[in-house]
Amino acid sequence: MATHTMIAHSSSSALAASSPLKETLPLFTTRSLTFPRKSSFSRLRLRFFAEKLSQLDSSNGCASLQDSGEHLTEEHDTKEESSTLSITVVGASGDLAKKKIFPALFALFYEGCLPQDFSVFGYARTKLTHEELRVMISRTLTCRIDQRENCVDKMDQFLKRCFYHSGQYNSEDDFAELNTKLKEKEEGKLSNRLYYLSIPPNIFVDVVRCASLRASSVNGWTRVIVEKPFGRDSESSGELTRCLKQYLTEEQIFRIDHYLGKELVENLSVLRFSNLVFEPLWSRNYIRNVQLIFSEDFGTEGRGGYFDQYGIIRDIMQNHLLQILALFAMETPVSLDAEDIRSEKVKVLRSMKPLLLQDMIVGQYKGHSKGGKAYPGYTDDPTVPKNSLTPTFAAAAMFINNARWDGVPFLMKAGKALHTRGAEIRVQFRHVPGNLYKKNFATDLDKATNELVIRVQPDEGIYLRINNKVPGLGMRLDRSDLNLLYRSRYPREIPDAYERLLLDAIEGERRLFIRSDELDAAWDLFTPALKELEQKKIVPELYPYGSRGPVGAHYLASKYNVRWGDLEDA
Numbered sequence: 001m002a003t004h005t006m007i008a009h010s011s012s013s014a015l016a017a018s019s020p021l022k023e024t025l026p027l028f029t030t031r032s033l034t035f036p037r038k039s040s041f042s043r044l045r046l047r048f049f050a051e052k053l054s055q056l057d058s059s060n061g062c063a064s065l066q067d068s069g070e071h072l073t074e075e076h077d078t079k080e081e082s083s084t085l086s087i088t089v090v091g092a093s094g095d096l097a098k099k100k101i102f103p104a105l106f107a108l109f110y111e112g113c114l115p116q117d118f119s120v121f122g123y124a125r126t127k128l129t130h131e132e133l134r135v136m137i138s139r140t141l142t143c144r145i146d147q148r149e150n151c152v153d154k155m156d157q158f159l160k161r162c163f164y165h166s167g168q169y170n171s172e173d174d175f176a177e178l179n180t181k182l183k184e185k186e187e188g189k190l191s192n193r194l195y196y197l198s199i200p201p202n203i204f205v206d207v208v209r210c211a212s213l214r215a216s217s218v219n220g221w222t223r224v225i226v227e228k229p230f231g232r233d234s235e236s237s238g239e240l241t242r243c244l245k246q247y248l249t250e251e252q253i254f255r256i257d258h259y260l261g262k263e264l265v266e267n268l269s270v271l272r273f274s275n276l277v278f279e280p281l282w283s284r285n286y287i288r289n290v291q292l293i294f295s296e297d298f299g300t301e302g303r304g305g306y307f308d309q310y311g312i313i314r315d316i317m318q319n320h321l322l323q324i325l326a327l328f329a330m331e332t333p334v335s336l337d338a339e340d341i342r343s344e345k346v347k348v349l350r351s352m353k354p355l356l357l358q359d360m361i362v363g364q365y366k367g368h369s370k371g372g373k374a375y376p377g378y379t380d381d382p383t384v385p386k387n388s389l390t391p392t393f394a395a396a397a398m399f400i401n402n403a404r405w406d407g408v409p410f411l412m413k414a415g416k417a418l419h420t421r422g423a424e425i426r427v428q429f430r431h432v433p434g435n436l437y438k439k440n441f442a443t444d445l446d447k448a449t450n451e452l453v454i455r456v457q458p459d460e461g462i463y464l465r466i467n468n469k470v471p472g473l474g475m476r477l478d479r480s481d482l483n484l485l486y487r488s489r490y491p492r493e494i495p496d497a498y499e500r501l502l503l504d505a506i507e508g509e510r511r512l513f514i515r516s517d518e519l520d521a522a523w524d525l526f527t528p529a530l531k532e533l534e535q536k537k538i539v540p541e542l543y544p545y546g547s548r549g550p551v552g553a554h555y556l557a558s559k560y561n562v563r564w565g566d567l568e569d570a
């Protein structure tokens, strides 16, 4: 124990010494940096205890840090007793904070995943009292379906730990005041501080500067979760990273992509690497195309101002879908350690061919009336310019130039205001060569190939479409699904992605956060096509609100001899 502490501190000091702000950027106990394997081990160890505890309290996978001390090791006990955790949500008055971050923090508290000694601070310009913040937060808190009994008590306990500080985002003095308030709560203990930047990206750097100079922990770690968008293209993203790194080390920056925290996305690697039946098939030899599909059945209502500067390619494809693609297509990592996984993701991203304009199509939704109800078009939003060419839908074909995936189209499709909400990965396999049963298919043979579908949301599940004989005396073939439907197999609520990611950031687990080289590689793939799209002022194909999107998506798919699986299913 003593040795660990010593090594951790000397290593942190070495880091701080190389940092431009060594005095003002104090020690961050970068557990996974110093002890990469130990971090995963300790998390797994906690999870092991949690599994034991789950039989008692149906915990969601973290060990109870509040009331299970006797199960944990000596090392853990000591740390827990002497340290505090302060979580500051910057932009606390905003949509994401209310909708996702505070509820996720409450869920972690509810599940016993937060340390004994923690406080939550909201920070924003809006003037609020502590009590007003608590009222605001309480409106969005919910308890897990299966554990409602002491819900009200738990909410009260949580809300008592929530405080508010009003300040400007670029004021060092305001952050110094925040620092004073944080210190009051920390009572001189070893303090760890987590900042969540739930604010528009143009103020990220101001906040990081002020927080790092005036409100960093002096004796524990300081970490910052940065929300997307991380820039608009390679240049602006590089600039953002450069500016953030004036004040923070890479190890302090947790770039969030909440899709990586979704249960089925986490399960993707388990599916691949722990099932012998899949891994041998995972290549160009057996897979003819992969589809990554995102759709929402609502428009940009309320977020038009933000969305118009980014569009669907930057909002969904360059991050959420590309991250899933990287996990899907990467080689087997050396271990489950964050750096090993992220290095494999970077490798596969760097093997990809940058997207070409001729391999994408864009669309924008228009107003539509259905069942007596009028649905607004994208440009009907008062915060969107009337002549906006921003795509609310896009489809793209991407390729990976490596031995495993050479020639396999990875088709992406993302859209707002479509007929349904969902996110899924579809893997379409090749034909069975010389299929003995080709005469017995009621449908065309091309449609009778196997398909593996990983449904990320809603109705999380994994199903494998196979061909089977219809029972009876004849020989007629049919298609059926071997179906793992989560709600039947695991009839309990799945934690929200933000819960998992917040817990990981608290634990210093970086596996599900984006490293700066990953981000660079991701932007390199999309920047040329995005620039061309804007320079050439490509006019998006209009599609009605609530429809299946522009027909151009079908032409793009058929160019590569692909049919969109979601539409075949419908």
Ligand SMILES: NC(=O)C1=CN([C@@H]2O[C@H](COP(=O)(O)OP(=O)(O)OC[C@H]3O[C@@H](n4cnc5c(N)ncnc54)[C@H](OP(=O)(O)O)[C@@H]3O)[C@@H](O)[C@H]2O)C=CC1
Binding pocket: 091, 092, 093, 094, 095, 096, 097, 124, 125, 126, 169, 197, 198, 199, 200, 201, 203, 227, 228, 229, 306
């Ligand atoms: N909302 C969502 O569903 C998602 C959001 N994100 C990202 O999360 C971050 C926060 O999103 P969201 O909560 O929707 O954002 P908001 O627009 O609600 O902004 C959050 C807070 O920031 C302050 N703020 C807003 N605009 C400005 C401005 N121009 N200058 C200074 N302060 C401003 C406001 O607080 P005050 O005026 O009190 O200071 C506001 O309450 C963004 O980076 C967004 O891209 C990512 C995924 C989903």
Ligand SMILES: O=C1O[C@H](COP(=O)(O)O)[C@@H](O)[C@H](O)[C@H]1O
Binding pocket: 258, 296, 315, 316
């Ligand atoms: O990052 C974003 O994601 C949401 C969709 O997230 P989900 O978890 O609800 O699927 C999307 O609406 C938003 O435009 C985008 O910024």
